[in-house]
Amino acid sequence: MMLTTKQIMKNSEHFSWQFTRNVKLCLLGVAVICSPQILAGEPLLDEPIKPIPLTVDVDLKKVALGRLLFHEPRLSGDNTVSCATCHDLKTGGVDRTKVSIGIKGRKGIINSPTVYNSGLLFRQFWDGRAETLEDQIDWPIQNPIEMGSQWPDVLAKLYDDDKYPGMFKAIYDDGITRENVKNAIAEFERSLITPNSRFDQYLRGDENAITAKEKRGYMLFKRYGCISCHQGVAVGGNMFQVFGAINSYFKVRGNITEADMGRFNVTGNPEDKHVFKVPSLRMVALTPPYLHDGTAKTMLDAEDVMFKFQLGRKAPKKDKEAMVAFLKTLVGEHPEMKK
Amino acid sequence: MKKISSIFLLVGAIAFSGALGFYLVKTMPVQQDIAFADNIENIQKLQTLDAAWSLAALYTYSTPNSDFDEVAAYLPRVRELRETLSISDLATGDVPDTLKNKLMRFLLMIESKEESIEHFKSNFAVMRNSLKFLPLASRALNVKLRKMDDEKHAASINDLYERTNAFLQRPDEGTRESLLMDLNKKDEVLMEFPESIANPLGNFISHARVLVERKIQLDSSIERVVNLKTNKIGDELITQYKAYYTDALATQYDEQFIHFIFSLIAALLLAIAAITGAVMLFRQSQEFTEKLEQGIAEKTEAYEHASAEASGSMVDKNLDQSMEGMGRMVATVAHEINTPLGYLGSNLQVLHNGMEKMQALMNEFFTLKNDLGRMDNSDQISARIDNFSILVQNTQDEAMLDELPEIVDDMEGGIEQIQHVIKDLGDFSRKDRSDEDWFDIKQCVESALKMAKKEITSGTKVQLDLKDVPEIFGSPAEMNQVLINLINNAAHAIESTGRTDGLIKIRTSLEKEQVMISIMDNGEGIDDETRRKIFEPFFTTKDVGKGTGLGLAIVRRIVTKHGGKVLLKSIPGKGTNFVFVLPVKKKPQE
Structure with a gap:
C-alpha cells in the first residue's frame, strides 16, 4: 500500500514541478471525492496513459486575475474578442467551429484547440512554436485576424480600469506590464486541468x-x-508527428495552405513538413x-x-x-x- | 607654519588613503566571483540534464508501454538553463569572443538536441506501429493468396517481407534503394489485383515503405540523441572559461598592485614633508596590504574549491560515457525483444480474462443442465434459459470473444519478431562460444565480412585473396569475433580519414606450417604511443559509443588461446596491417 500511494504521489509530482507556485489549489475538493476510489483496487501503473494529477500548484491570486483577463474583451483591438470567445470554458474550452472568428469577422486559418489541460502540453500551438503558455499569448493578442491588438494599447486600457491596477499591484511589484498580464493568464490556464475522469x-x-x-x-x-x-x-x-505518417493526407485533400506546412514553418527543416503537435x-x-x-x-x-x-x-x-x-x-x- | 602644513598634509594623507581604501573595496571582484561560479554550475547542470535526457529517451525506446511525458518534462528545465546562460555575463559581458562563441556553440548544440529528440520520438512512434503490423499484414496476405492458389505472388510478398526484415536488422543504402524500388513496382501493379487483395497489399506496401524509409532516420536520430558531443564542448567551455578567469584575476591583481605601489610612492613623498602623515599613511597601507593578501587567499581558495568540484563531476561524466556504449547496445536489444513482449503480455491478460469468463460460463452451463433435469415448469425453464442466454451474450462482450482470433494473431506476430531477433543473435554465435571443432577459416572470413558490412562505408572496396588453407581446430564463433573486430577497426580507420577510395585487403595463406590471416587497410594508421597500449583492455581512440575499448584485447585473448600470435604493422597516415597466425594441427584420421 505504501508503494502504491508513493507511486501515485510520484505521478502527481511528475508534473507539479512545472508549477513552482506556492499555493496548492484543490480543485473542487476532488481529492476528497476520489480518495476512497484510490483505495478501492490496485491502480494500473504500467499503462501508457497516466491519470491527471488531482491537484495543481498555482497562485490563487494570479488565477483570479488571470480569469478576469481571460474573459476581458479589451485585450482585443476593438474590445470585442476575449480569449474566452474562441476558448469557451463552458463548451470544452473551444468554440466548436471549423476555424474561429476574430475581430471584425475575420476568419482564422487553423482549428482552435481547447484551453483545458493546455498546461500539460509540452509546447503550444499546432506547430509548437511557443514553448510556454506565457509565450503563446503574444500571438493571439497581436494577430490581426484574431484579437488584433498592440501591447501598449492593451496595457493602457488596463491602467484606465478601476480594478486592474490594484489587483496587479497586489501580486506584482511592477504592476501592469506585458509580462505580468501574460503570466496571470498563463497561471489561470494552468489551473484548467480536468482530473477525475x-x-x-x-x-x-x-x-x-x-x-x-x-x-x-x-x-x-x-x-x-x-x-x-x-x-x-x-x-x-x-x-510531434507528421500528418500522413503512412499515406499522404495532403495529396488526397489538396489545396495546401501555409498552416498545413506545420512545424516546417517554425524550423525550416524539410523533415518537419506537415508535422504537427x-x-x-x-x-x-x-x-x-x-x-x-x-x-x-x-x-x-x-x-x-x-x-x-x-x-x-x-x-x-x-x-x-x-x-x-x-x-x-x-x-x-x-x-x-x-x- | 610648520604645524599648519603638517596638519594639512595629515588631512591630505588621510583623504588619500581613504580614497585608496575605497578603490580597493570597489575593485574587489566579489560579484564577478559569484557570476563565475554560477555560470560554471549552470553549464554543468545543463551537461548533466543533457545526459539524463538521453537516457530517458533510450528508456522509452527499450520499455514497452512507455510514454513520452518524462522525456518532454526535460524541456522546461533545459530551456530555463539555456536562457539563463544566454543572458549571463559569459554571453554578454566583457569576455573574449572565443569564449562567447564556445558558449553559443554549446547552447546551439543543446537546441539541436531538442530537435533530435523530437525526430526520434516521431520516427519511433511510427516505426513501432509498422513493425507490429507488417508481420500480420504479410501473413494475412499470404493466407489469402494461397487460398486463391496464387503461389507466385504469395512468394513475392514473402520475399519482400523477408528482405524488409533483413534490411531492418542491417540497414545499408544499397539494399534500401533496391527494396524501395521493388516496393514501388508492386505498388504500381496494385490495380491488377482484385480489391480483396489490393487493399491489404496496399497497406502492406505502405508499411514496408515507411519502415525502410524511416529506419535510417530513426537510427541517426538515436545516434544524435545518444552522442554526447555537448558534454565534450561543455567540458572544453568550462576549461577555457576557468583559464580565462584565472588570467583575468591575475591581471586584475597586477593592476591593483601597480596602483598600490604608485600610491605608496606618492604617500612616501608626502611623508617626507610630514612624518606624522607618513606614519599614518604607512599604517594604513600596511592594513591595506593585509587586506589585499587576505583577498587573494580567499579568492584562490574559492577558485580551487570550484575547480575541484568541476573536475570531480568530470570524472563522473567520463564514467557515464563508458557506460553509454554498453547502455545503447542493451537498450537496442531490449527494445527489439521488449516491444513484442509488451503486447504479448497485454494480450495474454485479455486471453486470461476471457478464459476466466468462459470457465464461469461453462460452470453455469453444467449447473443449468443439472437443474433443468429436475424442473418441469416450462415457464421456469424458459426463464432460466433466458437468463443463461443473457449470460452468454455478456460473456461474449466481456471476454472479447470476437477479438480473440486477432489477439492470437498479434501474439503470433510478436513471437515471430522475437524469433527474428534471437535468430540474428544466434547467427552471431552460431554455436556455443566454447564449442570447439575443425573449421575453415575462409568461411569464417566470409561470414564475418557479412556481419561487419554495416560498418564499411560505401566508397570502400574489399579485396579478398583467400588461399586454400588447412582447417583450424578451435572455436569458429570466437574466430568470427576476432575477424569482425579487425574488419570493423579497418573500416573505422578508413572512415576517420574520410577518404572515398578506402581499401580493405583480406588474405589467408599457409606459411611455415602456420595459417596466416592478414587484414590490411589504407586508413589513418596507428602511432607508436597508441600501438603500445592498443591491446590493453578499455583502451580506445574512438569516439564515445563507437568502441568499447575491448575489441583488440579480445582479439589477442582469443588468438593466444588458439595457440597463435597477433602482429601489427602500421604507418601513421598510410594504413595498418593486422596479421595473426594460427598453428596447424594434425587432423585425427576418421
Whole structure:
C-alpha cells in the first residue's frame, strides 16, 4: 500500500514541478471525492496513459486575475474578442467551429484547440512554436485576424480600469506590464486541468468505472497503435508527428495552405513538413470539429482519417465505435465546465 | 607654519588613503566571483540534464508501454538553463569572443538536441506501429493468396517481407534503394489485383515503405540523441572559461598592485614633508596590504574549491560515457525483444480474462443442465434459459470473444519478431562460444565480412585473396569475433580519414606450417604511443559509443588461446596491417 500511494504521489509530482507556485489549489475538493476510489483496487501503473494529477500548484491570486483577463474583451483591438470567445470554458474550452472568428469577422486559418489541460502540453500551438503558455499569448493578442491588438494599447486600457491596477499591484511589484498580464493568464490556464475522469478512476484502481465496451475500446486503441502517439497524462500533447505518417493526407485533400506546412514553418527543416503537435485527446468528446483543418465533424470521422493516413489499416465500424466510447471516458472535471 | 602644513598634509594623507581604501573595496571582484561560479554550475547542470535526457529517451525506446511525458518534462528545465546562460555575463559581458562563441556553440548544440529528440520520438512512434503490423499484414496476405492458389505472388510478398526484415536488422543504402524500388513496382501493379487483395497489399506496401524509409532516420536520430558531443564542448567551455578567469584575476591583481605601489610612492613623498602623515599613511597601507593578501587567499581558495568540484563531476561524466556504449547496445536489444513482449503480455491478460469468463460460463452451463433435469415448469425453464442466454451474450462482450482470433494473431506476430531477433543473435554465435571443432577459416572470413558490412562505408572496396588453407581446430564463433573486430577497426580507420577510395585487403595463406590471416587497410594508421597500449583492455581512440575499448584485447585473448600470435604493422597516415597466425594441427584420421 505504501508503494502504491508513493507511486501515485510520484505521478502527481511528475508534473507539479512545472508549477513552482506556492499555493496548492484543490480543485473542487476532488481529492476528497476520489480518495476512497484510490483505495478501492490496485491502480494500473504500467499503462501508457497516466491519470491527471488531482491537484495543481498555482497562485490563487494570479488565477483570479488571470480569469478576469481571460474573459476581458479589451485585450482585443476593438474590445470585442476575449480569449474566452474562441476558448469557451463552458463548451470544452473551444468554440466548436471549423476555424474561429476574430475581430471584425475575420476568419482564422487553423482549428482552435481547447484551453483545458493546455498546461500539460509540452509546447503550444499546432506547430509548437511557443514553448510556454506565457509565450503563446503574444500571438493571439497581436494577430490581426484574431484579437488584433498592440501591447501598449492593451496595457493602457488596463491602467484606465478601476480594478486592474490594484489587483496587479497586489501580486506584482511592477504592476501592469506585458509580462505580468501574460503570466496571470498563463497561471489561470494552468489551473484548467480536468482530473477525475472515469478513465482516470479506472487507472486509479476502480475496475467498474468504465464499461466492458469502453474497456474494449481502450484495448483497441492500444492494439491499433493510436497509443503510440496519444499517450501520457494528456493522451497526446507531448510529441510531434507528421500528418500522413503512412499515406499522404495532403495529396488526397489538396489545396495546401501555409498552416498545413506545420512545424516546417517554425524550423525550416524539410523533415518537419506537415508535422504537427499530437493533440491531447482528454477533452476530445467535447471539442468538435477535429483535425488542424477542422474537416472531421465527428469523432468517427476523425478516426476514419487517422486509420487511413496515420495507421494505414482498416478497422470495422464496431471497433471504431468502441473506441469513441473509450474516448468519451477521458473527459474529467473542472468547476468552469459547470458554470 | 610648520604645524599648519603638517596638519594639512595629515588631512591630505588621510583623504588619500581613504580614497585608496575605497578603490580597493570597489575593485574587489566579489560579484564577478559569484557570476563565475554560477555560470560554471549552470553549464554543468545543463551537461548533466543533457545526459539524463538521453537516457530517458533510450528508456522509452527499450520499455514497452512507455510514454513520452518524462522525456518532454526535460524541456522546461533545459530551456530555463539555456536562457539563463544566454543572458549571463559569459554571453554578454566583457569576455573574449572565443569564449562567447564556445558558449553559443554549446547552447546551439543543446537546441539541436531538442530537435533530435523530437525526430526520434516521431520516427519511433511510427516505426513501432509498422513493425507490429507488417508481420500480420504479410501473413494475412499470404493466407489469402494461397487460398486463391496464387503461389507466385504469395512468394513475392514473402520475399519482400523477408528482405524488409533483413534490411531492418542491417540497414545499408544499397539494399534500401533496391527494396524501395521493388516496393514501388508492386505498388504500381496494385490495380491488377482484385480489391480483396489490393487493399491489404496496399497497406502492406505502405508499411514496408515507411519502415525502410524511416529506419535510417530513426537510427541517426538515436545516434544524435545518444552522442554526447555537448558534454565534450561543455567540458572544453568550462576549461577555457576557468583559464580565462584565472588570467583575468591575475591581471586584475597586477593592476591593483601597480596602483598600490604608485600610491605608496606618492604617500612616501608626502611623508617626507610630514612624518606624522607618513606614519599614518604607512599604517594604513600596511592594513591595506593585509587586506589585499587576505583577498587573494580567499579568492584562490574559492577558485580551487570550484575547480575541484568541476573536475570531480568530470570524472563522473567520463564514467557515464563508458557506460553509454554498453547502455545503447542493451537498450537496442531490449527494445527489439521488449516491444513484442509488451503486447504479448497485454494480450495474454485479455486471453486470461476471457478464459476466466468462459470457465464461469461453462460452470453455469453444467449447473443449468443439472437443474433443468429436475424442473418441469416450462415457464421456469424458459426463464432460466433466458437468463443463461443473457449470460452468454455478456460473456461474449466481456471476454472479447470476437477479438480473440486477432489477439492470437498479434501474439503470433510478436513471437515471430522475437524469433527474428534471437535468430540474428544466434547467427552471431552460431554455436556455443566454447564449442570447439575443425573449421575453415575462409568461411569464417566470409561470414564475418557479412556481419561487419554495416560498418564499411560505401566508397570502400574489399579485396579478398583467400588461399586454400588447412582447417583450424578451435572455436569458429570466437574466430568470427576476432575477424569482425579487425574488419570493423579497418573500416573505422578508413572512415576517420574520410577518404572515398578506402581499401580493405583480406588474405589467408599457409606459411611455415602456420595459417596466416592478414587484414590490411589504407586508413589513418596507428602511432607508436597508441600501438603500445592498443591491446590493453578499455583502451580506445574512438569516439564515445563507437568502441568499447575491448575489441583488440579480445582479439589477442582469443588468438593466444588458439595457440597463435597477433602482429601489427602500421604507418601513421598510410594504413595498418593486422596479421595473426594460427598453428596447424594434425587432423585425427576418421
